[in-house]
Amino acid sequence: MVTSITSLGKNGIYDWLVQRVSAVVLLAWFLYVGFEVFTADPLDYLAWKALFAQTWMRIFTLVALVSLCAHAWIGMWTISTDYFTTRILGSSATRVRFLFQFVCLVVLIVYFVWCIQILWSI
Amino acid sequence: MLVSIYRYNPETDTKPRMQDYQIELPQGKDMMVLDVLQLAKDQDATVAYRRSCREGVCGSDGINMNGKNGLACITPVSSVVKAGRLILRPLPGLPVIRDLVVDMSAFYKQYERIKPYLQNDDPPPAIERLQSPEDRAKLDGLYECILCACCSTSCPSFWWNPEKFVGPAGLLQAYRFLADSRDTHTEQRLAELEDPFSVFRCRGIMNCVSVCPKGLNPTKAIGHIRDMLLERGI
Numbered sequence A: 001m002v003t004s005i006t007s008l009g010k011n012g013i014y015d016w017l018v019q020r021v022s023a024v025v026l027l028a029w030f031l032y033v034g035f036e037v038f039t040a041d042p043l044d045y046l047a048w049k050a051l052f053a054q055t056w057m058r059i060f061t062l063v064a065l066v067s068l069c070a071h072a073w074i075g076m077w078t079i080s081t082d083y084f085t086t087r088i089l090g091s092s093a094t095r096v097r098f099l100f101q102f103v104c105l106v107v108l109i110v111y112f113v114w115c116i117q118i119l120w121s122i
Numbered sequence B: 001m002l003v004s005i006y007r008y009n010p011e012t013d014t015k016p017r018m019q020d021y022q023i024e025l026p027q028g029k030d031m032m033v034l035d036v037l038q039l040a041k042d043q044d045a046t047v048a049y050r051r052s053c054r055e056g057v058c059g060s061d062g063i064n065m066n067g068k069n070g071l072a073c074i075t076p077v078s079s080v081v082k083a084g085r086l087i088l089r090p091l092p093g094l095p096v097i098r099d100l101v102v103d104m105s106a107f108y109k110q111y112e113r114i115k116p117y118l119q120n121d122d123p124p125p126a127i128e129r130l131q132s133p134e135d136r137a138k139l140d141g142l143y144e145c146i147l148c149a150c151c152s153t154s155c156p157s158f159w160w161n162p163e164k165f166v167g168p169a170g171l172l173q174a175y176r177f178l179a180d181s182r183d184t185h186t187e188q189r190l191a192e193l194e195d196p197f198s199v200f201r202c203r204g205i206m207n208c209v210s211v212c213p214k215g216l217n218p219t220k221a222i223g224h225i226r227d228m229l230l231e232r233g234i
Helices: A012-039 A045-053 A055-083 A086-121 B033-043 B105-113 B133-137 B156-160 B167-178 B186-191 B207-211 B218-233
Strands: B002-007 B017-022 B062-065 B068-071 B085-089 B096-098
Touching (some): A012 A055, A045 A055, B002 B033, B033 B085, B068 B207, B105 B167, B156 B167
Parallel strands (some): B002 B085
16 A cells, blocks of 8 residues: 555545546636626626625635635645655655645635635625 | 668766668568577677567567567568568666666566555455456456556656556556455555546556557556546545
């Protein structure tokens, strides 16, 4: 059994499912927002504010944000475990991999909090 | 024809090099790459490669021919030669023992990991464990693997994580036993594969399918394993 303590679900099927479901949520969100952008007349701050003032849109956006963070974490974690390995980087691989994962995590948390601030201030 | 062969003898060479051989091919006859290797060896007896059955059954002579893995004994020169040049390298991703001979330990270790044998806790019957023709048909396209390693060594996920990702050859065999109606260790087998590496490093790029000299489809088998894990996990 191969173990992993930094993957999202510690389990391949969980990560695989989260990756697919989050991709569908993100697709739906971007399609909807794209639709609103192209059909709003006029496309101004008031229209934008009215769109995000609705509770369901805030929930939808929050779900999309969580999906984005989970999707990005699984993807970046996979990249780090593919390329930052002892085979490629030698004895420093674990440190480089951990640092990369830590930076990714911090960036995701910052973006998450920042997006929520923006979402609730519209 | 110009044949360029990867040469490396760790006892005498500090690094690998490519060595060119001018090979005269007989007119009106399409030779196999293994025959070309033999002609090169006639010129230079130090060229090392594995071969045995010379008919695509033993899986010994898996090499990289003009960038694509395959069995030298059943690959016609005309199908791989480009601009009158044939470049022969060892299977990528595995340590080179000498010239075209690679150390397949990492490959066999993953094969061993999936327990490639029937496991059945029921008392053995007097004669044999019977299987319906329908259940037997589920093993078609799985049991034919000859372990030549062409697929696993063409897979980038196996190059990056050969000690964690089972690889297409091992996973094809893993599914061969998961699909076998006589095997009762399905749960234990799946539990060994559910981590983020063993199966899920497969990104479905299908290099394995395009190089398999037996025409097998490891990506499809990996998809079936994923479905079984999904059914078990949800």
